[in-house]
Amino acid sequence: MMDFDQLFVTRNWVGKPVRRNEDVRFVKGEGRYVDDLAMDCAQVAILRSIFAHARVKRIDVSRAAAMKGVLAVVTGPEVAGQTKPIAPRAITKPATQFVMASEKVRYVGEPIAAVVAEDRYLAEDALDLIDVDYEPLPAVVRIEDALRADAPLLFDEAASNVLLDDTLEHGDIKRAYQEADLVIKEKFHVHRYSSTPLENWAMIARHDKASDSFVVWANDQQPGRSVVNVCNTLQIPTNRFRLIVPDSGGGFGIKLAIWPYMVILCLLAKKVNKPVKWIQTRREHLLGGTHAPDCQVELELPMKKDGTILGLSMKDYENDGSFVHTAGIYGLIKFATLVGCYNIKATRAQMLSIATNKGPTVQNRGVGKPTMIFVLERAMDIAAKQLGLDPAEIRFRNFVQPEQMPYTTPSGEIYESGNYPECLRKALALSHYEELKKQQAEMRKQGRYLGIGISAGIEPGTSNLGYYYTSRGIPEYTGNAEGAIVGIDYDGNANVIVGSVDTGQGHATTIAQVVSDMLGISPERVSVDNQLDSLISPFLGHSGAYSNKFNDVDLGAVIRATEKIRNKMLTIAAHALQSDVADLKLNNGTIYSAKDNSKKVSFREIAALAYKKILYLPEGLEPGLKEIAYYKNPMAKLPNKENFNVQLTHSNSVHVVAVEVDVETGEIAFRKYVIVHDCGNQVNPAIVDGMTIGSTVHGIGGVLLEEFVYDEDGQLLTTTFMDYMKPVAAGLPQFELGHMYSPCPYTLLGTKSAGEGGAIGSLAAVANAVEDALSPFGVKVTSLPLSPEKVVRAIRETKVI
Amino acid sequence: MHRIKVTINGKEYEQEVEPRLLLVHFIREKARLTGTHVGCDTGNCGACTILFNGKLIKSCLTLAVQANHAQITTIEGLAANGLHPVQDAFLEKFGLQCGYCTPGMILNACYLLQSNPQPSEAEIREALEGNLCMCTGYQHIIDAIRYAAERMKQSGTVQL
Ligand code: FES
Numbered sequence: 024m025m026d027f028d029q030l031f032v033t034r035n036w037v038g039k040p041v042r043r044n045e046d047v048r049f050v051k052g053e054g055r056y057v058d059d060l061a062m063d064c065a066q067v068a069i070l071r072s073i074f075a076h077a078r079v080k081r082i083d084v085s086r087a088a089a090m091k092g093v094l095a096v097v098t099g100p101e102v103a104g105q106t107k108p109i110a111p112r113a114i115t116k117p118a119t120q121f122v123m124a125s126e127k128v129r130y131v132g133e134p135i136a137a138v139v140a141e142d143r144y145l146a147e148d149a150l151d152l153i154d155v156d157y158e159p160l161p162a163v164v165r166i167e168d169a170l171r172a173d174a175p176l177l178f179d180e181a182a183s184n185v186l187l188d189d190t191l192e193h194g195d196i197k198r199a200y201q202e203a204d205l206v207i208k209e210k211f212h213v214h215r216y217s218s219t220p221l222e223n224w225a226m227i228a229r230h231d232k233a234s235d236s237f238v239v240w241a242n243d244q245q246p247g248r249s250v251v252n253v254c255n256t257l258q259i260p261t262n263r264f265r266l267i268v269p270d271s272g273g274g275f276g277i278k279l280a281i282w283p284y285m286v287i288l289c290l291l292a293k294k295v296n297k298p299v300k301w302i303q304t305r306r307e308h309l310l311g312g313t314h315a316p317d318c319q320v321e322l323e324l325p326m327k328k329d330g331t332i333l334g335l336s337m338k339d340y341e342n343d344g345s346f347v348h349t350a351g352i353y354g355l356i357k358f359a360t361l362v363g364c365y366n367i368k369a370t371r372a373q374m375l376s377i378a379t380n381k382g383p384t385v386q387n388r389g390v391g392k393p394t395m396i397f398v399l400e401r402a403m404d405i406a407a408k409q410l411g412l413d414p415a416e417i418r419f420r421n422f423v424q425p426e427q428m429p430y431t432t433p434s435g436e437i438y439e440s441g442n443y444p445e446c447l448r449k450a451l452a453l454s455h456y457e458e459l460k461k462q463q464a465e466m467r468k469q470g471r472y473l474g475i476g477i478s479a480g481i482e483p484g485t486s487n488l489g490y491y492y493t494s495r496g497i498p499e500y501t502g503n504a505e506g507a508i509v510g511i512d513y514d515g516n517a518n519v520i521v522g523s524v525d526t527g528q529g530h531a532t533t534i535a536q537v538v539s540d541m542l543g544i545s546p547e548r549v550s551v552d553n554q555l556d557s558l559i560s561p562f563l564g565h566s567g568a569y570s571n572k573f574n575d576v577d578l579g580a581v582i583r584a585t586e587k588i589r590n591k592m593l594t595i596a597a598h599a600l601q602s603d604v605a606d607l608k609l610n611n612g613t614i615y616s617a618k619d620n621s622k623k624v625s626f627r628e629i630a631a632l633a634y635k636k637i638l639y640l641p642e643g644l645e646p647g648l649k650e651i652a653y654y655k656n657p658m659a660k661l662p663n664k665e666n667f668n669v670q671l672t673h674s675n676s677v678h679v680v681a682v683e684v685d686v687e688t689g690e691i692a693f694r695k696y697v698i699v700h701d702c703g704n705q706v707n708p709a710i711v712d713g714m715t716i717g718s719t720v721h722g723i724g725g726v727l728l729e730e731f732v733y734d735e736d737g738q739l740l741t742t743t744f745m746d747y748m749k750p751v752a753a754g755l756p757q758f759e760l761g762h763m764y765s766p767c768p769y770t771l772l773g774t775k776s777a778g779e780g781g782a783i784g785s786l787a788a789v790a791n792a793v794e795d796a797l798s799p800f801g802v803k804v805t806s807l808p809l810s811p812e813k814v815v816r817a818i819r820e821t822k823v824i
Numbered sequence: 825m826h827r828i829k830v831t832i833n834g835k836e837y838e839q840e841v842e843p844r845l846l847l848v849h850f851i852r853e854k855a856r857l858t859g860t861h862v863g864c865d866t867g868n869c870g871a872c873t874i875l876f877n878g879k880l881i882k883s884c885l886t887l888a889v890q891a892n893h894a895q896i897t898t899i900e901g902l903a904a905n906g907l908h909p910v911q912d913a914f915l916e917k918f919g920l921q922c923g924y925c926t927p928g929m930i931l932n933a934c935y936l937l938q939s940n941p942q943p944s945e946a947e948i949r950e951a952l953e954g955n956l957c958m959c960t961g962y963q964h965i966i967d968a969i970r971y972a973a974e975r976m977k978q979s980g981t982v983q984l
């Protein structure tokens with residue numbers, strides 16, 4: 024962390040809830056989302072498989088192609104002939120899949136053909152005229168079906184539906200078992216859900232004949248990787264592809280891998296002499312727009328009678344569906360939180376990525392971390408119950424202590440800072456935990472069932488991108504970094520371009536706050552261009568908005584570029600004022616001499632020297648005022664199975680929840696929701712609060728309502744927001760937030776991840792509260808979601824959810 | 825094809841349209857007012873919320889031909905210049921993140937405050953039933969609506 028006295032010349036903006044300047048256009052309806060761009064486009068509609076698993080024997084597009092208003096049609100076999108297969112990231116078995124299905128379809132909703140027409144209505148009509156002969160194959164839907172010896176294979180070349188199976192051991196796990204008084208064992212199941220951004224995927228592709236190059240506008244979340252993937256898949260050099268990302272209506276990871284559709288659109292754009300646009304429908308989004316995988320986790324905690332956990336052993340089966348690009352990631356990322364907030368010295372983790380005929384999976388908010396904290400925090404409660412300890416007490420007995428910071432977990436993850444016991448103490452105090460317990464006892468006498476749940480979680484951020492290659496060998500990407508350009512214009516105002524994108528996190532305002540305090544100007548004088556352009560923006564393979572990296576490397580790059588520009592302005596000012604740089608100070612858009620404050624020069628005058636009167640610049644100094652910087656997190660380790668770090672900052676939180684369960688209807692109502700959150704220093708606390716709450720609601724949706732339900736043939740039954748239910752305002756609690764600020768020593772501002780956290784801690788907190796409420800009925804919670812019908816059935820018959 | 829005449833934000837649009845054209849597409853593509861969004865097209869998300877003859881409706885569930893002779897207000901028509909107090913309240917209380925739900929949320933809030941100028945938290949939550957926000961968890965939206973109600977009471981603003 025930097026010395027703030029050196030870094031900032033004023034302290035007017037950083038740390039304050041500064042209004043978001045990007046919001047003005049959004050509240051006026053003047054956002055610039057992809058579908059809003061004023062371009063005359065032909066429209067694309069995509070034909071999707073109606074079977075979960077089938078051979079495609081024939082596709083006949085002749086009737087569609089002949090339809091009036093149709094400009095072009097493309098089919099899977101044609102696409103496969105012109106592209107390379109999708110590159111896998113984590114799986115170790117061979118599995119060939121193209122961006123459009125050619126010989127075989129592997130999920131309901133997989134693209135098999137696409138039509139471009141004059142408008143979307145006509146394009147949809149044309150889809151009805153495409154004839155496909157399918158030869159249906161038995162569908163593999165559940166994990167146990169996929170693992171059967173005689174299971175049909177998704178990928179023949181893999182010779183198994185298990186595409187990754189790896190076991191990593193750290194510390195002396197054998198000894199942990201030998202020394203244990205007891206072993207807590209449980210098998211958990213977490214369903215499929217997704218954060219479903221409100222804006223579906225959207226893109227426009229234009230082909231320029233003369234240069235044979237493409238421009239794509241898309242609401243992509245990770246443009247750095249998309250550029251690489253699209254160019255590789257289309258087999259074109261990078262200089263033939265330009266990606267522009269305008270405003271984006273939410274991401275949450277679900278827009279990290281939209282690039283396969285860019286490939287399809289580029290092929291279509293080349294066929295017609297016009298930009299082509301594809302706006303995904305909600306049904307398409309729910310069918311094939313990526314989910315978090317469902318999974319089964321077998322967890323064991325060897326422990327002492329006093330509640331001390333000696334080790335953790337886990338077998339993690341991820342139903343990764345049928346998207347080879349990201350399959351396997353959910354297991355491996357769990358190392359970021361494998362031991363949670365606890366001093367667990369030995370771990371063994373087996374990770375399996377299972378291919379099935381369910382839809383694609385990609386990094387949904389928190390990736391595997393919500394599940395990891397769910398199973399661990401559930402197991403903590405199960406252990407507490409078995410040992411007769413209060414759930415808070417068993418956590419206190421196992422926390423990593425503040426004096427152990429920075430703390431390295433058995434696999435090599437580094438927890439930079441934090442005070443986990445204090446965080447829990449604060450959360451207990453804020454929730455009036457003891458009061459709640461009294462209230463619970465009172466209510467039980469009246470036949471009402473209040474439950475209290477605690478969850479303590481690590482909320483990691485900034486992916487060290489090589490991690491998923493620990494099982495694959497040499498990584499294509501390692502570490503994490505971002506780029507920024509900071510300039511001063513003719514008027515002496517600052518402008519900033521970053522390599523990442525914004526999907527609603529208020530990056531422009533946050534950046535403006537930092538730059539303002541570094542230059543001594545107000546945020547109105549700092550314009551931040553949110554639109555990413557791969558041709559212009561400072562760009563890396565890591566560029567994008569994911570894994571909460573913004574507060575770390577994105578701001579790091581902005582700070583480094585601002586330092587450069589500040590130094591250059593000081594050099595010019597020193598020359599102009601005939602002073603020493605050491606004597607100069609910045610204030611309100613001017614640089615003055617601390618020795619003689621009649622000697623001063625405004626940013627505007629400095630800009631005039633740099634841009635126009637260049638002969639008056641100091642000898643040898645380049646004209647212009649624009650600086651570029653890239654910044655990488657310094658803590659990333661090289662991938663190495665013995666010692667690696669998956670993520671590079673680690674926030675933490677405690678959620679304390681009280682729910683009342685109606686034991687007749689199974690309805691769950693919130694009575695209290697407290698979050699105490701420590702993400703180090705905060706640049707804009709109001710933005711952080713908003714993300715903490717929003718993220719928590721993603722978790723709550725996942726625990727209580729949302730589920731992608733497949734039937735045994737692999738048909739998705741939840742294809743609208745009528746059946747795939749999202750949380751609405753009514754029914755959610757009023758969240759009470761508490762904060763701690765343990766600065767991260769390894770980021771420039773002491774900031775850590777903010778954004779995914781709530782989605783991580785909430786699953787277990789709510790589940791623990793529900794189990795606690797139902798303890799008079801002896802109900803145990805080992806799976807999600809906690810739908811009313813499952814709750815009622817557990818109370819009446821099964822005793823287990 | 826049908827010829828329709830629709831007034832949107834005080835401006836008249838006269839066009840030939842197909843009977844199956846959705847009103848939301850008419851607003852976005854024919855009138856080029858892109859503040860009205862599409863989040864689902866099944867009436868569940870509220871991103872396409874508009875005021876139709878003074879009533880709150882979802883324009884993805886309405887055909888353009890049904891809007892013949894209608895008076896429509898979209899987010900762009902809320903404040904001729906500057907910001908409506910509800911818009912300002914969303915800024916002040918951080919009532920948005922990605923902004924995609926925001927036009928629908930703001931129109932819904934305006935409609936609510938017209939009939940119930942001092943709603944309780946529960947009433948606001950109830951009123952927002954048909955509008956999904958995937959980013960905020962609603963809390964800051966509710967704060968914004970309460971703040972707007974307070975401000976509008978002080979300044980005596982009632983109309984849209
Ligand atoms: S787009 Fe109309 S309700 Fe969702």
Ligand code: FES
Pocket residue numbers: 221272273527919920921922923924925926956957958959960
């Ligand atoms: S602000 Fe993104 S959907 Fe509401």
